[in-house]
Amino acid sequence: MRASHVAAFAQLVVSTILLGGIYALIAVGLTLIFGIMRVVNFAHGEYLMLGMYLAFWAFTLWQLDPYVVLFVAAPLFFLVGLMSYFLVMRGVITASHNVQIFTTVGLSIALQNLAQVLWTADFRIARPWHASVVVPFGGAAFNLSQFVAFAVAGALTLGLFVFMKWSHAGRVMRATAQDREAATLMGIDTDRVYRLTWAIGIACVGVAGVLMSPLYSVYPTAGLQFVLLAYVVVVLGGLGDMVGALLGSLIVAAVEVVGSYFLGIAWKEVLYFVLFILVLVFRPAGLLGQRGAETLGA
Amino acid sequence: MRYWKAILSLVALLALGSALAPGAEAQAPKGEYKIGVLEPLTGPLAGEGKRHLEGYEIMRDIINERGGVMGKKLVFTVADAPNPTAAASEANRLITQEGVKIITGTFSSTLCGAASEAAARHNVIYWETSCVDPKFTRRGLKNVFRTEIDGTGFGWYMIEFAAKHLAPKLNMKPNQFRVVFLSEDSSYGQGVTESARDRAKREFGMQELAAEYYNFRTINDFTPTIVKFKQLNPDIVFAISYNNDAILYWRQAKEQNFVPKAQVSAGATGYGSPDFGKAFGKDADGPFALLEPAPGFKVEALRPEGQAIERAFRDAVQKRTGSHPVGGHQLAAGGLWILKLALDRAKTDELNKLRDAAMSLDLPVGSSVNGWGVKFAESGQNANERVQHYMLQWQNGELLTVWPEEFTVKRPKWIPLPPWDQRK
Numbered sequence: 001m002r003a004s005h006v007a008a009f010a011q012l013v014v015s016t017i018l019l020g021g022i023y024a025l026i027a028v029g030l031t032l033i034f035g036i037m038r039v040v041n042f043a044h045g046e047y048l049m050l051g052m053y054l055a056f057w058a059f060t061l062w063q064l065d066p067y068v069v070l071f072v073a074a075p076l077f078f079l080v081g082l083m084s085y086f087l088v089m090r091g092v093i094t095a096s097h098n099v100q101i102f103t104t105v106g107l108s109i110a111l112q113n114l115a116q117v118l119w120t121a122d123f124r125i126a127r128p129w130h131a132s133v134v135v136p137f138g139g140a141a142f143n144l145s146q147f148v149a150f151a152v153a154g155a156l157t158l159g160l161f162v163f164m165k166w167s168h169a170g171r172v173m174r175a176t177a178q179d180r181e182a183a184t185l186m187g188i189d190t191d192r193v194y195r196l197t198w199a200i201g202i203a204c205v206g207v208a209g210v211l212m213s214p215l216y217s218v219y220p221t222a223g224l225q226f227v228l229l230a231y232v233v234v235v236l237g238g239l240g241d242m243v244g245a246l247l248g249s250l251i252v253a254a255v256e257v258v259g260s261y262f263l264g265i266a267w268k269e270v271l272y273f274v275l276f277i278l279v280l281v282f283r284p285a286g287l288l289g290q291r292g293a294e295t296l297g298a
Numbered sequence: 299m300r301y302w303k304a305i306l307s308l309v310a311l312l313a314l315g316s317a318l319a320p321g322a323e324a325q326a327p328k329g330e331y332k333i334g335v336l337e338p339l340t341g342p343l344a345g346e347g348k349r350h351l352e353g354y355e356i357m358r359d360i361i362n363e364r365g366g367v368m369g370k371k372l373v374f375t376v377a378d379a380p381n382p383t384a385a386a387s388e389a390n391r392l393i394t395q396e397g398v399k400i401i402t403g404t405f406s407s408t409l410c411g412a413a414s415e416a417a418a419r420h421n422v423i424y425w426e427t428s429c430v431d432p433k434f435t436r437r438g439l440k441n442v443f444r445t446e447i448d449g450t451g452f453g454w455y456m457i458e459f460a461a462k463h464l465a466p467k468l469n470m471k472p473n474q475f476r477v478v479f480l481s482e483d484s485s486y487g488q489g490v491t492e493s494a495r496d497r498a499k500r501e502f503g504m505q506e507l508a509a510e511y512y513n514f515r516t517i518n519d520f521t522p523t524i525v526k527f528k529q530l531n532p533d534i535v536f537a538i539s540y541n542n543d544a545i546l547y548w549r550q551a552k553e554q555n556f557v558p559k560a561q562v563s564a565g566a567t568g569y570g571s572p573d574f575g576k577a578f579g580k581d582a583d584g585p586f587a588l589l590e591p592a593p594g595f596k597v598e599a600l601r602p603e604g605q606a607i608e609r610a611f612r613d614a615v616q617k618r619t620g621s622h623p624v625g626g627h628q629l630a631a632g633g634l635w636i637l638k639l640a641l642d643r644a645k646t647d648e649l650n651k652l653r654d655a656a657m658s659l660d661l662p663v664g665s666s667v668n669g670w671g672v673k674f675a676e677s678g679q680n681a682n683e684r685v686q687h688y689m690l691q692w693q694n695g696e697l698l699t700v701w702p703e704e705f706t707v708k709r710p711k712w713i714p715l716p717p718w719d720q721r722k
Contacts, residue, residue: 004528004529005529008525008526008528008529011521011525011554012521012522012525015519015521015522015525019518019519019521022518112340113340116340116344120344120345120348121339121340121341121344121345121347121348122345122573122576123345123541123542123545123571123573123576123577124576124577125545125576125577127577132552132581134552134553134555141553141554141555142553143549143553215549216518216542216546217541217542217545217546217573217577219342219345219542220340220344221341221342222542224342224515225515225516225517225518225542226518228516229516229518256518256519256522257519257521257522258522260519260522260523261522261523261525261526264510264511265510265511265512265517265520265522265523266483266510266511266512266513268512269513269516
């Protein structure tokens, strides 16, 4: 094997892992909301976009590094999540899926256009020092900001996994996801569970936006680029499964990177959507999801 | 008494004479003439759509200072077309509810087809000033005109620049060039890239190593493609892109330390957009973009009538935006000025008469805004060879006109492109 082939192979592996990290970062919040609340949040990408704008403006106006902004972003987006739950989601949480879909699509369009009115449609990019630091790694190279995004994605996934598995709140959330009526009869305040789930999900995606701001252009429809892909990841990994989200992200990234290299970049969506369909046909609950462990069609 | 009558007649004749004299067009226009302007003002293409609209508005004001169109003040009714469905429905609305007989726009090749077909159903004139999809004027629609070059023209110029300018500078023959094409996959990217590929291979025998197409709305990572390009080691990368993808590709090319001898693109988006410079500052230096004239442009190289309107336009853009005109401004303004010439000649917006008037326009290169000339084909397409285009290069964070030599005082730099850490 020639040295250039080894370097190329190393680069593809590194790219897969780091790109998978980006996708996981977006998907964990989505899988939480999707898994617990059974709400298809089409506005997920717009919260991501708001996170990117927060980091961009903090950097542009006050020279604040996105990694500093991160500490503000998590509680801030938790509050934004609570607010949007009370204003929008609470009214439709028991409505049919169609109503929920229309509501989140409406929210998505409203947020996109609000961003456009407030900040125009210009493409912006925050350039903190680490955005241009390239780290050589065994013949491959990667961007430092992308590595940090991957590391945080891993930590976030692990943290949520532990929270869901062993904390009381996590158990309550899982119980609500499995059977809302039974949970209510057991004295669980399901409204509170949904409120908390939505707010944590939005906080996660807000953090994702901040971490992605040095890597991708910030513009009002920036979220659209990622949200469909995040759904593929979530379904692939299993609804509500944090580790599944990470696994799904790595699989989608691998399919994308390897497909782009060997077949051409035009093939990447064909490949991962074929994979998506195959998983739906042969394992509808996802790779790690447990069939029957949730309320279906509630 | 006779003397009084003679004096009054003389005064009346003088007044009439002055009204017919060449300066008459500067008279204040009477009444209003409304046209529809359809642009993507929301959605992913909104940045360019708004710049385009700004170009229209600046040129509309210049036109009105010069007597309007057909002696009337030109006014717009503006509609938002973020996607093809909206473009078609808004075109219908402009026609049926606003009563316009002419629609202009739309900047994007993804929108112009749908909008012009909606206009065709109502026999309304569709005057495109920007989209370059070659199919646009090949559908046999009688209501369609395009003032801008089509994609084959962009492709032609890109290869012309590589073969006639880059080859001698690199001490190579065009048939020694090993090239790759990287393009977004809408009709814009495909139209330009396919014509460039065809000319590169057929006329100059350039060796094509790869041609990659991608969706600009969903692309998140170019690394695998760049790794592939690094292994292929091309001399030139021909890239057609929108903004987000150009920024992503350039950043990742730097991360992977990928440096071809030159990178050549075309169009007011991607490498030709101010957003690219804003995103990278000095790191933007190096790539070429085929566009409208930028700083360095020699206005004196134009014909006198072209110089006058070009200067008026540049001054107006400077006054309104505080900077030089950029691609979207110029495409819209150049096209709207030609529409004014056609309307003034036709004196009506009736389709067949306006069509005849447009067909009879025959202005050489250098006659209008951007140094454009006019000669419409039966298809409604302005002749590619009359729509003069220029190669611009990012130098010190600014786009400068560098080619053809006769139109500019600046010269291309960094041929071949030096490694990333050695660019000064």
